[in-house]
Amino acid sequence: MDERLKYAPCGYISITHEGIVTEVNQTFLDMMGYAQEDLVHKHIESIMSTANKLIFHSYFYPFINLDGHVEELYLRLKDRQGESIPYILNGRRYEMEGVEIIDCVLVQMGKRIDYELELRSAKKQMENAYWEKDQALVKLKQIHMEIEQKQQELMDINAVLVELSYTDKLTGLKNRRFVQEKLEEQIIRYGSTQEPFSICILDIDYFKKVNDTWGHQTGDEVLEKLADILISHSLHKDVVARFGGEEFVMILPDMDVHESKVKAENLRRAIANVAWEKINITVSIGVATVTPQDSDTTILKQADLALYASKENGRNRVTHIIDLNEKSL
Amino acid sequence: MNDIMARNNVKVIGEGDRTIIFAHGFGCDQSMWQYITPSFEKEFRIILFDYVGSGNSDLSAYTTEKYSQFSGYVQDVLDIIETLNLNNVIFVGHSVSSMIGMLASIERPDYFDKLIMVGPSPRYLNDGDYVGGFEKSDIIELLDMMEMNFTGWASFMAPLAMNHPDHPDLTEQLERSFISTNPVVAREFAEVTFLSDHREALLKSTVPTLIMQCSDDSIVPIVVGEYLHSHLKDSTFRLMEAKGHYPHISHPEETISLINEYLA
Numbered sequence: 001m002d003e004r005l006k007y008a009p010c011g012y013i014s015i016t017h018e019g020i021v022t023e024v025n026q027t028f029l030d031m032m033g034y035a036q037e038d039l040v041h042k043h044i045e046s047i048m049s050t051a052n053k054l055i056f057h058s059y060f061y062p063f064i065n066l067d068g069h070v071e072e073l074y075l076r077l078k079d080r081q082g083e084s085i086p087y088i089l090n091g092r093r094y095e096m097e098g099v100e101i102i103d104c105v106l107v108q109m110g111k112r113i114d115y116e117l118e119l120r121s122a123k124k125q126m127e128n129a130y131w132e133k134d135q136a137l138v139k140l141k142q143i144h145m146e147i148e149q150k151q152q153e154l155m156d157i158n159a160v161l162v163e164l165s166y167t168d169k170l171t172g173l174k175n176r177r178f179v180q181e182k183l184e185e186q187i188i189r190y191g192s193t194q195e196p197f198s199i200c201i202l203d204i205d206y207f208k209k210v211n212d213t214w215g216h217q218t219g220d221e222v223l224e225k226l227a228d229i230l231i232s233h234s235l236h237k238d239v240v241a242r243f244g245g246e247e248f249v250m251i252l253p254d255m256d257v258h259e260s261k262v263k264a265e266n267l268r269r270a271i272a273n274v275a276w277e278k279i280n281i282t283v284s285i286g287v288a289t290v291t292p293q294d295s296d297t298t299i300l301k302q303a304d305l306a307l308y309a310s311k312e313n314g315r316n317r318v319t320h321i322i323d324l325n326e327k328s329l
Numbered sequence: 330m331n332d333i334m335a336r337n338n339v340k341v342i343g344e345g346d347r348t349i350i351f352a353h354g355f356g357c358d359q360s361m362w363q364y365i366t367p368s369f370e371k372e373f374r375i376i377l378f379d380y381v382g383s384g385n386s387d388l389s390a391y392t393t394e395k396y397s398q399f400s401g402y403v404q405d406v407l408d409i410i411e412t413l414n415l416n417n418v419i420f421v422g423h424s425v426s427s428m429i430g431m432l433a434s435i436e437r438p439d440y441f442d443k444l445i446m447v448g449p450s451p452r453y454l455n456d457g458d459y460v461g462g463f464e465k466s467d468i469i470e471l472l473d474m475m476e477m478n479f480t481g482w483a484s485f486m487a488p489l490a491m492n493h494p495d496h497p498d499l500t501e502q503l504e505r506s507f508i509s510t511n512p513v514v515a516r517e518f519a520e521v522t523f524l525s526d527h528r529e530a531l532l533k534s535t536v537p538t539l540i541m542q543c544s545d546d547s548i549v550p551i552v553v554g555e556y557l558h559s560h561l562k563d564s565t566f567r568l569m570e571a572k573g574h575y576p577h578i579s580h581p582e583e584t585i586s587l588i589n590e591y592l593a
Contacts, residue, residue: 018579019573049470050470051470052474054467054471055471055474057547057548057574058356059356061579062357062575062578065575065579066363066578074477074478116477
């Protein structure tokens with residue numbers, strides 16, 4: 001062997017096609033603590049662990065035979081003490097006079113392996129961090145979904161509560177609070193569109209007598225039945241509400257004086273004509289149609305005045321405030 | 330049909346009434362058969378392929394769920410046979426492919442005429458009296474060595490690939506070299522191969538089988554070949570002069586002549 005190759009700054013080994021070592025340089029022997037006779041004529045696998053043999057078989061033999069060369073194979077070889085020493089191996093296949101020979105150059109990894117192992121452990125940590133991040137994200141999404149679901153439930157419950165807060169418990173009609181809000185809305189709408197609307201206040205005649213004679217149970221039944229009649233005579237856009245006690249209010253959007261008077265009269269007649277179970281029930285009705293001077297409170301007051309007049313004039317009748325005002329003029 | 334042909338990079342060469350499928354082993358691809366196939370091209374139709382995850386197969390077809398067990402690879406073989414409508418197949422399997430072929434033949438014995446096993450082992454790990462040649466620690470060291478040998482192990486992509494086996498970056502064309510082997514796929518193939526145990530399945534095999542065992546095989550001890558011979562019905566055992574674990578590369582002439590003798 002050339003003197004310079006013998007002491008070249010890397011290990012150099014030649015093997016046959018079958019893997020038998022034919023030449024090895026001094027550098028490699030010195031690095032590993034072997035003598036020539038320990039390696040020459042021996043199989044190169046004799047200094048490999050089982051796993052390294054398998055690596056050598058899987059990634060060196062096939063590729064050196066098919067491609068003629070192998071680059072940067074990481075391999076561990078056993079030194080004289082049995083220590084496993086990491087190497088980078090490059091191999092090249094030569095044919096000289098029909099005989100195949102494989103030259104291998106081995107560079108000990110030394111410090112480099114520490115860097116690589118460090119890099120690998122950093123990579124493992126990163127993988128774990130990624131994994132944990134993914135897990136955390138999955139959990140967050142889960143929590144987010146749960147919150148959204150709870151929020152939806154709350155909104156549903158809230159909608160029910162809102163509905164309840166606008167509802168009269170006994171009759172299922174809207175209540176006084178709803179009427180007040182709707183009246184405000186109607187006044188605002190009137191201000192911008194000039195479309196009139198009317199309201200009716202209905203009061204059951206001699207209702208106290210019903211309660212006194214037949215008891216509150218019957219009184220309640222009368223209120224419920226009246227509610228049904230009002231609903232069946234109203235349009236979807238109309239508001240039908242129990243204002244309190246035996247008093248009911250209807251808001252009639254888009255109805256002018258004449259229409260509201262007809263509507264109220266129809267109602268009065270319908271109620272009087274119903275076959276009530278124990279006693280006949282009639283109502284007195286006061287009607288008001290909005291005027292430019294009205295607010296939500298004044299229009300209620302006007303209808304109330306009209307109702308008062310209906311009561312004064314013998315009950316079971318309809319009075320529109322406009323007629324009352326004309327009369328008094 | 331095209332799906333399977335592209336997925337497994339299936340190549341059909343040669344002419345003849347009988348069909349030979351050559352199946353590569355762990356860490357390889359179909360190019361490992363290049364010294365063998367020319368001798369059979371004139372008389373046989375030859376099917377070459379890469380398992381999903383190996384060679385130039387479609388890496389996007391790789392899922393850990395399917396290919397972290399033998400059944401995934403067995404299915405590859407059956408898919409190819411069914412796609413090409415093959416029967417009376419002579420299946421030549423190297424290393425782990427011997428067992429893949431055998432399991433496929435147990436599932437569909439009607440597809441197969443003969444099995445030829447090159448360097449087979451039903452179990453690589455030692456187990457009581459059974460000598461497989463490997464200790465568990467050897468396998469752990471092997472996986473470790475593999476990891477250090479593949480590019481990608483230290484790269485930023487590796488953790489993403491681990492978490493997302495269907496990651497599109499895996500589909501990039503890889504040059505044939507151990508350096509460019511996908512580390513996740515290689516590791517899983519290694520685990521499937523070296524931690525498997527098919528000793529019980531041997532008794533279910535009915536297709537006539539040739540066992541080709543290298544003398545001085547540093548991967549599979551000779552006793553493993555003998556074990557197979559004694560447990561496989563209708564099997565022929567041939568100890569080769571070839572040494573090592575890749576006789577089809579290191580000793581193609583002997584490999585060819587043993588196959589020819591068996592098929593004659």
